[in-house]
Amino acid sequence: MTIPSPKREEYDVAVIGAGPAGLAGAALTGKAGLATLLLDENIGPGGQVWRAITTTPVRDKGILGEDYWSGMHLVDEARGCGAEIVQGATVWSLDRNLEIGISVGGAAHLIKAKRVILATGALERPFPIPGWTLPGVMTVGAAQTILKSSGLLPQGRTVIAGQGPLLWLLAAQILRMGGTIDLVLDTTDRRNYLRALPHAAAFLASPYFFKGLAMMREVRARARVVSGVTKIEAAGSGRVETVSYEAGGRNESLPADLFLLHQGVVPNVNLAMAAGVQHTWNDRQLCWSPALDAHGESSVKGVYVAGDGAGIGGALVAVPRGQVAARAVIDTLKPDAGAGLPDHDSLKAALARAERGRAFLDTLFRPPRQFRIPEGETIVCRCEEVTASDIRQSVAIGATGPNQLKAYRRTGMGPCQGRLCGLTVTELMAEARGKSPSEIGYYRLRAPVKPITVSELASLPKNESATKAVERG
Known part of the structure; x- marks a missing residue:
């Protein structure tokens, strides 16, 4: 099957991730008449919450539950709003100039956008x-x-x-x-x-x-x-x-x-961090969360973060977060198109209602220390087979944080780029050094944030912009 590539080189808004937040955001900007590109690396829309919603063989709606099937209306809205949707697209780069590096069907492309909404969702802790x-x-x-x-x-x-x-x-x-x-x-x-x-x-x-x-x-x-x-x-x-x-x-x-x-789950921060978005340690959810304003805009102008990537809230929260970010983009790029669409105040009210009860869940399901910070020969970095003991020994001889640890043990340098070990490394080193996770910090992430092949890189145009895309960081 041939996977279609983006039809243009520049869009008004690029939405990355076709889960609840991405679908909701793209549907709104598409309805407003903005040239919208929705990118997702799965073969169909839905993200993890509504995974395979258009293709699942589990047709008995009572099995997966009404919350799962409620996503179908957003899929239909996104598909019918005029947005261009590209599935099977791996986004491996985003810079401060809002240039996006993607791979589709074995070829790499560079796309420009006036605004970007990151809806990359969550990872399991x-x-x-x-x-x-x-x-x-x-x-x-x-x-x-x-x-x-x-x-x-x-x-x-x-x-x-x-x-x-x-x-x-x-x-x-x-x-x-x-x-x-x-x-x-x-x-x-x-x-x-x-x-x-x-x-x-x-x-x-x-x-x-x-x-x-x-x-x-x-x-x-x-x-x-x-x-x-x-x-x-x-x-x-x-x-x-x-x-x-x-x-x-x-x-x-x-x-x-x-x-x-x-x-539990934690925000998928790799692409946002690689783009330079400022993150802070969220002690209630025990993870890194992006610093955002009331509209979801990050410290990088023009980059918005919505959904669980902005802090864990679930699908009910992700949808209004995606819409709040989309409405802010519409008001900036095409304010006259906002008539007839939900206004910012009503969207913020919907978001506040959806967020009720989250603090209870975060507190109740706060993972115990012994299941976050391992001891002895338990493996921490699966890619490089680095154990908890290895990391503690590295701290003892001078490793001060996750980036210095790379030189000692290569943690975070494998195919997962720290997704499976990053939080553990931060908390383990913080405990070993008697410091807070904020003081220890996180891996310095750079493009490409997802593995891509040399042949994909070779398919890029031979110009300065392409060279910077694979060297930035």
């Missing part, structure tokens, strides 16, 4: 426990991607461990499809229930409360759940064979063929 790199150990998000896109269920003895809404959602979806789950290990810190109480009123008034409660009850009625888990380890010869855990002072072990891990 690293869950570095002993044995997490064994074959047969996956993330909950990866398992859900397979379920949505191919309709495939986990096979064999299945254990799910961790915490957060996505864990319970996947467990419910597996059970609804007729699959089995041998055990759910809930790592939620029991002390967090008291810590979250001050935020309970807003949560009770949010749409999350009844849905979340019903989903947890559904899973607990059909699968064994162990709460208060404080220690987990996977083991096996060549692949996962057993899962061991500690809860309530008791140690247990059971055989497993598939082990699914999840402890």
